[in-house]
Amino acid sequence: MTPTKDAQPIRLTAHQLQPSIKTGGSKNKGSKEHSSNTKQQLPTVESLLSDSATLQVLLEYYPNFRKLGTVFRTPHSKGVNIFRHKGIYLVKDFTGKEFGEGALNVLQVIQCYHGCDFQEALAFLAAKLGHTSSGGASAPPRWPVPRPTVPAGTEKEREQVLVNVQQWERVMQDPRSNFHRYALSLGVTEEHLNKWHVGTDTRGNTVFGHRDTAGAFVNLKHFAYQPSGSRDKSKKPFYLKNPACKKYGQCLYGIHLLREGVPMVLVEAEKTAGLASFFTRSTTSSPRRGLFPKRAEVEGAAGQVGLCAGRRR
Incomplete structure (x- = not known):
């Protein structure tokens, strides 16, 4: 799975975490409008990131993972680690060869490997965890694909x-x-x-x-x-x-x-x-x-x- 050149993983801070979609106010609780808004409501970003099932999503990208806190290899790095911090699973690459410096959460991993924006990554993760995106449609089909083998001597030199x-x-x-x-x-x-x-x-x-x-x-x-x-x-x-x-x-x-x-x-x-x-x-x-x-x-x-x-x- 190769991160695209233009992909810029977003480092989320507390004020950047988006709240759930609020339903419109309706005096008639049995109305069709209220029923439609209920279906559109998605979990908050915080609840998605803290879902324990996100570890299984990360394993689709890192099949060599065995244990939290233990370093494992990827095709491009010898030092990748998955750990849990404040209830959220994070991925750290100590060599910087897999996706660069810093620790990524699952949403940022999806953005990095698929080249999608935040909203697409959010919809994709929600679908992977059993939810649906806005309007009831399934998330965009951006499933991870194996990285192609890079022939020796053809690796791109870093700037x-x-x-x-x-x-x-x-x-x-x-x-x-x-x-x-x-x-x-x-x-x-x-x-x-x-x-x-x-x-x-x-x-x-x-x-x-x-x-x-x-x-x-x-x-x-x-x-x-x-x-x-x-x-x-x-x-x-x-x-x-x-x-x-x-x-x-x-x-x-x-x-x-x-x-x-x-x-x-x-x-x-x-x-x-x-x-x-x-x-x-x-x-x-x-x-x-x-x-x-x-x-x-x-x-x-x-x-x-x-x-x-x-x-x-």
Whole structure:
């Protein structure tokens, strides 16, 4: 079941939940008009979403579901979860590959997979739960269909986006992380850390800004450090969370400082790149997993220093 490109699932708030259709006032309770209005009345959106039978509707879209709160796979994602929140079943895709970020209720799932509007989704769900749409007609036949198999190598590439300038500046202007304190205690200057785009997020994690050779803000990588300068390995490093149907890019950390005639050094981590480049007076350095500096060599009369990288044994 493939969501259409133009489908925009609606995030419902309390004031957006539509009430049931009110019947017209009639003094004659036995009149035909009153009988007709009674047939048109549908349950409220709240009652439809809180109906326990909506789980069975969701299973038509997610046949691999086994248990509430347990992650399962779909053809496009390895991390989908169905859970119940405040009496309503919600679907969450942790990878963003199935339908993007955020949790969807059953009405939003129907909109996403069928490309229909809110009223059509509402009528469809009401019919699935044993009700009929306005006027007594059955809901539009928008039954879920299996997703076609996507041949390897033909998947559509997601649009790449850059880090918001305000977000980048806000992070880079904060020098209060444990790594900042540790680096400054070693004699590293604030100017050097700024040049290497070392910042702090709102949780106190150290943030290394990845900027490409064109100067574009590519990504922000977050690390937790202890006051001693060692990594807090109880917390995993992470990049920015990708927006729905889009992604942030990646590049070698420090590559924005690359210039002709200066040795480029491959090291293991952003921390190593930032510190080693200061103490060896090397102006460029880039991290790469599996590599670390083994020795320093002075090259030329200008005293430029480059670190020779060797493989970890």
